[in-house]
Amino acid sequence: MIVKIYTKDLKPGMHIANPGLSGENNPHIFLAETDITSESQIIALHQKNYVEVFVDTEKGEYFQENRQEKLRLETPFTVVSTDNPYEVNTRSNFDDIGNIINEADQYYGELLEYVRTFTQRLFETRNINLEDSQEFTRSIISHAGSLGSALVFLSKLQKYDEYSYTHNLNVAMFSILFGQCIGLGQDNLMVLGLSGLFHDIGKILIPERILKKPHKLSAAEYAEVKRHPIHSRDILLKQKNIPQDVIRAVHEHHEHFAGGGYPQGLQYDQISRASSLISIVDTFDALTTDRCYSKAMHAHKALSIIFNLRASSFSPALVDRFVKFIGVYPVGSIVVLNNGKRAVVIEQNPDNLLLPKVRVVLDKNNRYCKPKDIDLMTAGTGSLPLSIVGCMSYQECRINIAEFVPQLKSPRQQAVNA
Numbered sequence: 001m002i003v004k005i006y007t008k009d010l011k012p013g014m015h016i017a018n019p020g021l022s023g024e025n026n027p028h029i030f031l032a033e034t035d036i037t038s039e040s041q042i043i044a045l046h047q048k049n050y051v052e053v054f055v056d057t058e059k060g061e062y063f064q065e066n067r068q069e070k071l072r073l074e075t076p077f078t079v080v081s082t083d084n085p086y087e088v089n090t091r092s093n094f095d096d097i098g099n100i101i102n103e104a105d106q107y108y109g110e111l112l113e114y115v116r117t118f119t120q121r122l123f124e125t126r127n128i129n130l131e132d133s134q135e136f137t138r139s140i141i142s143h144a145g146s147l148g149s150a151l152v153f154l155s156k157l158q159k160y161d162e163y164s165y166t167h168n169l170n171v172a173m174f175s176i177l178f179g180q181c182i183g184l185g186q187d188n189l190m191v192l193g194l195s196g197l198f199h200d201i202g203k204i205l206i207p208e209r210i211l212k213k214p215h216k217l218s219a220a221e222y223a224e225v226k227r228h229p230i231h232s233r234d235i236l237l238k239q240k241n242i243p244q245d246v247i248r249a250v251h252e253h254h255e256h257f258a259g260g261g262y263p264q265g266l267q268y269d270q271i272s273r274a275s276s277l278i279s280i281v282d283t284f285d286a287l288t289t290d291r292c293y294s295k296a297m298h299a300h301k302a303l304s305i306i307f308n309l310r311a312s313s314f315s316p317a318l319v320d321r322f323v324k325f326i327g328v329y330p331v332g333s334i335v336v337l338n339n340g341k342r343a344v345v346i347e348q349n350p351d352n353l354l355l356p357k358v359r360v361v362l363d364k365n366n367r368y369c370k371p372k373d374i375d376l377m378t379a380g381t382g383s384l385p386l387s388i389v390g391c392m393s394y395q396e397c398r399i400n401i402a403e404f405v406p407q408l409k410s411p412r413q414q415a416v417n418a
């Protein structure tokens with residue numbers, strides 16, 4: 001398994017792998033494949049300002065010696081104490097999805113307005129109205145069942161160019177939806193929602209010129225950014241009645257499962273379960289959103305990065321569940337089929353997340369065609385089974401939401417409406 005670690009956590013006996021990333025886009029990652037045989041090699045990488053490396057846990061003496069101990073520590077890590085089954089993110093009645101998306105779109109706008117007001121008030125007064133934040137969280141919990149999938153889909157449309165607001169909203173929302181998916185109850189969902197909303201509030205104390213810098217941060221600037229979980233905790237400690245579980249989750253949301261995170265360098269079950277969950281959601285949202293220094297990734301690419309960081313940065317048990325929650329190709333993704341046509345994912349197949357149900361909406365030249373629903377699990381059983389060969393963004397397909405939503409209605413419904 002290839003895992004990313006900080007250069008400072010390298011040990012002699014580890015093998016540095018090259019995962020095929022571009023050095024130009026990742027100047028802080030050392031990407032040349034090599035064995036680490038001495039401390040002096042590690043010091044040399046530090047001196048050249050490399051912050052991270054990818055190591056191959058299947059190679060090198062270090063992981064051979066530590067594998068048994070690592071597995072022993074991973075095995076008892078569970079997230080939920082209940083036996084409630086969790087559901088893959090599906091929707092059974094797609095005839096209504098156009099209406100559901102319109103409803104969810106309006107609701108997402110209302111939630112975003114709340115986060116804007118919350119953040120501006122916090123910036124001006126340093127105060128948090130806990131009751132309002134609890135009401136915000138309760139509202140998402142109550143809408144999760146009816147609008148959950150549509151909210152996940154809409155949150156990735158990049159309609160709003162306000163990363164700090166949409167990020168805090170998405171982390172709160174995804175944490176609640178994911179928590180509900182794995183069977184957590186109301187009290188846990190409240191902790192997750194509040195922690196998601198508050199997790200980055202400490203960034204209001206970090207200068208914008210650092211947060212929005214489009215280039216590599218200096219060591220001093222990076223150290224400043226890494227203080228934001230401490231700032232977040234300190235702001236919360238000055239408020240009345242913020243639950244301890246929330247303060248802890250916020251403080252620990254950049255800790256890594258196997259150690260090497262910040263600010264405390266905790267590991268395994270020293271890290272609260274809420275922060276283990278939020279750290280996955282936080283990374284997924286950051287990777288799949290346009291930021292000043294990087295373009296948004298497709299969800300399936302972000303999931304593969306998170307999957308590769310399981311057992312190093314993230315709890316493996318939770319990552320497995322997160323992949324099932326999002327689906328490899330989330331509902332609403334535009335996928336390219338091996339016959340060249342473009343289709344929208346409309347439903348997951350729980351038995352094979354690589355072969356969802358799709359609605360073909362564009363031909364290979366990006367022209368709208370008559371919508372056709374296909375279950376990739378059963379389609380094309382002849383010489384050329386249909387499969388997904390890539391993903392496209394809405395921008396690449398030149399689809400906007402106003403054109404796109406009607407296309408999600410079923411052919412039967414369109415015929416009825418015609």
Ligand SMILES: [Fe+2]
Pocket residue numbers: 199200228253254
């Ligand atoms: Fe953060």
Ligand SMILES: [Fe+2]
Pocket residue numbers: 167171199200282
């Ligand atoms: Fe964050």
